[in-house]
Amino acid sequence: MKVTAQLDRRFRDAAAAAGDLDVGYDLVETPIGEIFVATTAAGLCRISYDPEPEGLVENLARRIGVRVLRAPRSVDETRRQLDEYFGRRRRDFDLAIDLRVDEGFSRRVLDELAHVPYGEVTTYGELARRAEHPRAARAVGTIMNRNPIPIVLPCHRVVGASGSLTGYGGGLERKEALLRLEGAIL
C-alpha cells in the first residue's frame, strides 16, 4: 500500500523535529538551478550543484553518519537565507557551518574565504597570503574547487591574478551569475 505524500512529509518533518538525524537535506530552487543543501545538528555541512543527490547522500552517510534523510524542515533556515540572498535582500549569511572534516591548511583557507565581503573579489594568491602560505596559490585553487559549501563560503569571489574568472566547481556561468548578482561585475 502506497504511503501518501502527506504521510511521507509528516514523517520527514517529525524526524527533523526529533533531532535524531545525523544529516538532513533537501533540494532548494534557486535562480542558478536546483541545489543540494545538507545540515547537521552543528550547522550547514554541504551545498552542491550536483542535481543527482544519491552519491552525495552516500558520501555524507560514510563521512558523518548513516542517519541521513531528506527532511525539508531541517534546511528551512538555509533556504530562507538563500532566497533572501538571491532576492538581493541579504549580503551576509548568518548560518552555523559544520566543516568537521576539513583541517589544517584547507580549513584556514576556507576561514579566510568566509571573510571575503559581498560584492568584492580577491585572488587565489591573495587568499594564500592571508592563510600565511603566500606561494600556495595553486593549492588554494584546488581547495576552492572542492569547497563543500559554495555560495555561503563564497569561492565565486576568488579570481585569477589577471582578473579572469578562471574556474568554478559549478561551472563558469554560475560564477559569473553570482558575481553579477552581487554587482562585482557588470
Add this chain to the structure above:
Amino acid sequence: MGVVATIPPFESFYVEHRDAVFGFLARRLGRTAAEDAFQETFLRALRAYGRLEHGRHLRAWVFTIAARVAIDASKRQSRDAVSLADEPAGEDSPPAYLELEHLAEELPATERAAVVLRYGYDLPYAEIGAALGSSADAARQAASSGIRRLRRKEGLA
C-alpha cells in the same frame, strides 16, 4: 548483494520499506490508526539505526519494530474501549514477543526473524515471507527449523 552488507543511508532504507510497512500496519490497525503507527515505527527505527552493526535483514528488522508498535496501538485501542476496572490486576509477566526475542537471540538471523514474527507477533507466513524477501513456504521452513534449534538448545521436549 555485496559480500559485506553495509548499512545504507536511512533515506534509502526508508524509501525501500515504507510502502510495505504501511500496508502491514493498515491491515492490522485500519488506515487511520496506521498513519500514527507508521510514523512511530520509522521514528523508532531512526533512533536505533545508528547502532546497527550491519545492513542485513533490514526488512525483517523494521517489521519487528512495526509489529511491536501495532501491538502497543491495539492495546491502547482496547484500553480505550474497556474501563480500567475491568483490567486483570497484577499480571506483570513479560509479553510473549519479549520473551521470544530474548530466547531467539542466538539463532541465525533469518530463523530468528521468522520465529519472532510468527510466534511472538502472530504474523501470517505470507507476511513474514514478504518481510524476509522470500516466500511463505521459505518463512514456514525458517520458523520451524528455528524452533527445532531452540528446542535442542533449551532442552525442551
